[in-house]
Amino acid sequence: MDTTRNQLLEAWMYEHGHSSSTLAGALNSALERLTGRPGRFDGRTVREWRSGRARWPHAATRRALEDVTGLSPAALGFVPRGRAPSAPAPPEEDPMKRRSIVAGTVAVVAAAAAPGNAAARRIGMSDIERLQRTFADVIASDHRHGGQVAIERRAVALATEALNLQNAGSATQRVRSSLYACAASFRSSAMWAAIDGRRYSEAVGHMREAQALAELSGDQAIKFRIWSHAGSLYRHMGRPADAAAANDVARGLYITRRDPLFASLGIARQMAIQGVMQDRSGLRRAYDQAQEAMDRADPGAYRPVWLLAFYDEAELHSLALSAHLSLGDYPAAEYHAHRSLAALRPYMLRSRAITTSRLAHAQLAQGDPDAATRTAMTVSKDAATHHARVSRMLQEFGSALRATAPGSPTAHAWTEHTAAWRATT
CATH class of the missing domain: 1.20.58 (Methane Monooxygenase Hydroxylase; Chain G, domain 1)
Structure with missing residues (x-):
């Protein structure tokens, strides 16, 4: 049996810093992704390939090799059964010469994988x-x-x-x-x-x-995300009609009919726009519809990471909070703020800071500056000084507090608190 060494495979491994064992591990992971079953490669398998004793792996193995390396089996030096190698093996008695051969082959493999030779890079x-x-x-x-x-x-x-x-x-x-x-x-x-x-x-x-x-x-999911974000962008820019139109595009996509969770998010973001537009009756209906759609959503369905990472009961209540603040319904805003904070996942630090700032506004608007100030003081210094939306909300809170309770001990405490933030940034 011809055992011509597989120099192309060795060159690829040399270039990418793989030993026989680490390449075997990468192939095991790739095979599991491709077939759902873990691979059983080990360093001995790869050494068989390198030595030329095994010249043409099985079909699933070839797929795993392509997945890991981005190269076809032929570009890695494998030869189909019954086909002779294209070149004789070079002499290997001189270690210095051997290293030169490997280095030269690395350059060939790199050239084959370069953008200029797209056929070799899969x-x-x-x-x-x-x-x-x-x-x-x-x-x-x-x-x-x-x-x-x-x-x-x-x-x-x-x-x-x-x-x-x-x-x-x-x-x-x-x-x-x-x-x-x-x-x-x-x-x-x-x-x-x-x-x-x-x-x-x-x-x-x-x-x-x-x-x-x-x-x-x-991709329907990413189209939804972008148009839904467009609605939020226009709402923050003070263009509610454009915000509603953009959000309608998101809600009109087929994915909202296929997956109730997308439908729920579209309706929830509509609530925030309705608050700006002072649509009180539409807002109440929208909240019920968003909650009902969320309840219908299959919790086990596949969904993109961006949706799973943030949309839940906490976000639904957060959007309702934003809507009721815009509408001037401060008791309802406070209710949704508390519900949102109770449901927030621990890693949602930005959302916690935004919701807490909005809660302080709702409490202040109901005539309770002491409770509002205690709430505002729980916002982290990092969010208060480095997050533009939170900074703006807390600046507006300070202005409203000084207008509501000018010269009061509470207003003075808030001034000292924010001065301490600024002094340490």
């Missing part, structure tokens, strides 16, 4: 999964901090990375659509970070990019 679902894991990190960072320019810039960079993969090699239509969806998702996160940071002109630019990418992807 973009697959493993690339999509990597981007989606990164997207989950962006979402988590947003819920901890929110509104930060750094989050916005990182999301834009990741959207560019996803688009660059479109030109990095060959891919199926499914993969290409998923890449556009990933890019749209990152752009929509950049858009939300800009909205949250009150950088509205930047948010509009991200929105337009995200909408175009979402159309290319054909």
